[in-house]
Amino acid sequence: MSGSIFRRHVIRMSAEKDAQQRDPVTQTGTAYTQMTLMMNADRRRLKRIQSFERKASVKREILPNYAPWVAGILASGKGQQDDVTMRVMLWRIDAGDYHGALDIGEYALRYNLNMPEKHTRTTGCAIAEEIADQAEKQYIAKSPIPLDVLTRTMALTLDEDMPDQVRANLYKWLGYAQRDNNQPQPATCSWLRALELNERVGVKQDLKQLEKYLEKQQQTNTASQDEPPR
Template sequence: MTTPARNHFLRVSAALAAADEDARPLSHANGYELILAQLADHRRQLKLVQSVVRKAEVKRRMLPEYAAWVEGVLAADAGLQDEVLMTVMVWRIDVGDFAGALPLAAYAIRHKLAMPDQYQRTTACLIAEEVANYAIGQATAGGPVDVESVEQVLRLVEQEDMPDEVRAKLHKALAYGLLAQLDKGFKGDAQAQRQQALTHLRRALELHEKCGVKKDIERIEREIKNAAPPGAPPSAPPGNGKS
């Protein structure tokens, strides 16, 4: 149960545990034992749920119970390994809360924190792939895409090592998000938006030939050409995208 007193206890416990190198493993801290036991119980509950959509709904209800702990860890900024923080980061991505996940992702990458064993990927790779998967799924289903957060993730993992296929998926996700905005009453420069999306689609194809964007590129190139005023130069050729 989330109460002001419990939240205060968790914030203080998280900050103290994160700041104390000699307290490792964190299970020696009473606050960490409490929050880790809660996480284990929540994981057991989630295993009983088969529907992916339903799992996301359950996680969304559970996440507020970890807010105080995460706040304490981020405030201490000690950079010690924390399974609760890393799991909460993943859950926030799972429910589409990119804005909530980004501070945790930035903290994790800056301090080179590892993912818990069950995730079997590097931290940067997981962040990039899970954000991309969610954004592509939303765009394909006609839902909203947090384009600004996807752009931030792309910058966040720019110097991180990961398979080219994963980085390609992130560029594809950003392109799909930009294009989705055009379908929802976009009030900016539509031609510039298409060009930006095309740049990311081309970069995705450059990174991974089988990422499934060839037809998208052809379609956007046609749209740009058809919308261009007479005498306008053609769109830039492939290979001009950034990492």
């Protein structure tokens, strides 16, 4: 084993052991304490950066350092509160590792893990809101988030409590992804649901256009069926 591979192996094994033995009240544990210190240093580094684009780039640079820890925590199945792993979830979203973030999200929701201190949102709300916000940013940048990410996010957070506006926004961007992936009927359903939750969500004009398209498509199909056989 090379040194880096060995180090990753040690971190992962430490995470699995730590998750089994850490005090759930004080959250103390040697390995966890070390990871917290590393994360605090990285957070101080990120705080000095004003550019969100640059922050995302730095997160992509440092996230591999936490991958063995997260893998160990997810493998342990113990469900201990872990602020390091929860922050990694948020960082992964910012860095564009959406499925990696949702892997943590599934674990966090299964064991009712809370967001780190000073975060007022529930975990389900944070996942839905952060993914939807990224979907908007990437859509504007003409680099849309893949449909399967939004579908998975919706399925994961469907039963979670959150403000209606947050869920409406997730339905909104799911609808855009469905429309742009040639799924006009599901897109219509998503946008109608978004409007039910928040009439100011901002999809009315696009919904009208999509409904006209579907109506025209239906008329074309009906006309073709009525043609006599040749």
